[in-house]
Amino acid sequence: MAGALGTAAVENGDVSAEVLQRVRGVAGELVLRREGDVLQVISDGVFLMDTRDGRSERLLVRETVAASAAAPARVLVGGLGVGFSLLEALSLPDVGEVVVSELEPQVVRWHTDGPLREITRGAVEDARVRVVLGDVRDLLAASAGGFDAICLDTDNGPDWLVRSTNSALYDADGIALAARALAPGGALGVWSAGRSAAYEQRLRAGFATVARHETEVARGEPDVVWVARSPR
Numbered sequence: 001m002a003g004a005l006g007t008a009a010v011e012n013g014d015v016s017a018e019v020l021q022r023v024r025g026v027a028g029e030l031v032l033r034r035e036g037d038v039l040q041v042i043s044d045g046v047f048l049m050d051t052r053d054g055r056s057e058r059l060l061v062r063e064t065v066a067a068s069a070a071a072p073a074r075v076l077v078g079g080l081g082v083g084f085s086l087l088e089a090l091s092l093p094d095v096g097e098v099v100v101s102e103l104e105p106q107v108v109r110w111h112t113d114g115p116l117r118e119i120t121r122g123a124v125e126d127a128r129v130r131v132v133l134g135d136v137r138d139l140l141a142a143s144a145g146g147f148d149a150i151c152l153d154t155d156n157g158p159d160w161l162v163r164s165t166n167s168a169l170y171d172a173d174g175i176a177l178a179a180r181a182l183a184p185g186g187a188l189g190v191w192s193a194g195r196s197a198a199y200e201q202r203l204r205a206g207f208a209t210v211a212r213h214e215t216e217v218a219r220g221e222p223d224v225v226w227v228a229r230s231p232r
């Protein structure tokens with residue numbers, strides 16, 4: 001159930017943040033806040049994404065598409081968040097179509113008719129984009145060989161989940177599921193707010209070629225993107 005847009009409620013003593021909307025989402029309470037120029041999405045009490053930076057979310061898509069063998073590439077972006085990854089996909093010349101997988105219908109509405117439109121400026125309605133609502137795992141399972149580049153950013157990383165059931169994306173079966181959804185020569189990119197030796201080991205067990213990209217951030221621990229490539 002959507003709350004009223006534009007109310008100036010304050011989150012838990014954080015006086016500088018204005019709650020724009022609070023709704024019951026698929027994975028719990030979903031909140032959109034504004035703090036100065038920055039929009040923030042909070043899912044079930046866990047910070048999900050804000051509009052402050054976006055360098056590593058863009059790098060996720062750029063490096064994954066670059067690692068894939070195809071042009072034009074069929075790209076999966078899961079999930080939408082504030083839309084930096086989607087914008088990067090649409091900016092790349094080698095991208096032919098972009099499927100966006102998003103669990104929360106309200107997140108998509110914030111882009112079509114809400115405050116996040118100021119970030120993505122109608123990108124979700126671009127002719128190259130198809131938005132698929134639901135769990136990205138279901139989409140992967142139904143997409144054998146269907147993507148040249150799969151860009152996963154659904155959590156704060158394999159070891160810092162936003163939704164406990166998302167753990168199934170990062171175990172050996174989840175890695176195999178993504179691998180099956182790739183066309184020959186395709187690439188899987190995974191975003192994380194920190195290193196994970198255990199996840200990287202599982203990824204290397206599933207793919208012969210894995211690269212790790214790190215982006216320095218003010219928080220301290222770098223943002224990490226793994227890009228794994230399937231054989232041609």
Ligand SMILES: C[S@@+](CC[C@H](N)C(=O)[O-])C[C@H]1O[C@@H](n2cnc3c(N)ncnc32)[C@H](O)[C@@H]1O
Pocket residue numbers: 048049057058078079080081082083084085086101102103104107134135136137153154155156162163166
């Ligand atoms: C960290 S944000 C994505 C940030 C995005 N890369 C960007 O540039 O803004 C995570 C998004 O994934 C969505 N999500 C979480 N679990 C999901 C799942 N299992 N399937 C599809 N979307 C999911 C969340 O609702 C949220 O919109």
